[in-house]
Amino acid sequence: MKNPKFVLTVIVLFASLSLAKAQVNQNFFVGNWEVLVKGTPQGDIKMPMSFELKEDKLIGKITNPETKEETTMTSVELKGEELFTAFSAGGYDVTMVISKKDEEHFIGKLMDMIEVEGTRMK
Template structure:
């Protein structure tokens, strides 16, 4: 009887953890949307950009825009970790990497090229 209780308990715990994993948000889901990102301390001062990201299968794709919404470049590749995303794109003739890490639901921190600090905030558009 004791073994039966342990087996049933183990099965119940397994089912609950499986159910939690099915509904867990993928890293791509977190980063989808528009993000205002500030790169601090570049030789030309702080740089502002907008990332417009969308989910394609289990990855991300998108564009980099200036503050007025004009497209600067397309994102060539995105690598996703648990709470991080690394974006690869070309800016002013240079291959650039931007790594962002989830800080909370609407904020990210990170770096550009491993040298310049980056901070970002999700752009939330009011629903009509």
């Protein structure tokens, strides 16, 4: 190795690029979404969901498809490429983990069992 500084610089550059790619920007989730919850006992359910940034923190809201009542999620946390959310629905505490599929869609699981797909609303 003739130039250890160069080698070290290249290693740091690749490490920072791989770390940057591994994280989804929280701004991706900001906006209004139509979420399809597949295969519930009541069949497939569509429910509106939204995320906004307040003081650099994501706040999530979910709308009950039957009553149209909007509820704020109890927690929203971005960990790497996944967004972990928790909210109350029908008297139950529910968790959902979602991740970016492409620029207009996300995919995930409700309670680690039920598939969800989100489509950005225009």
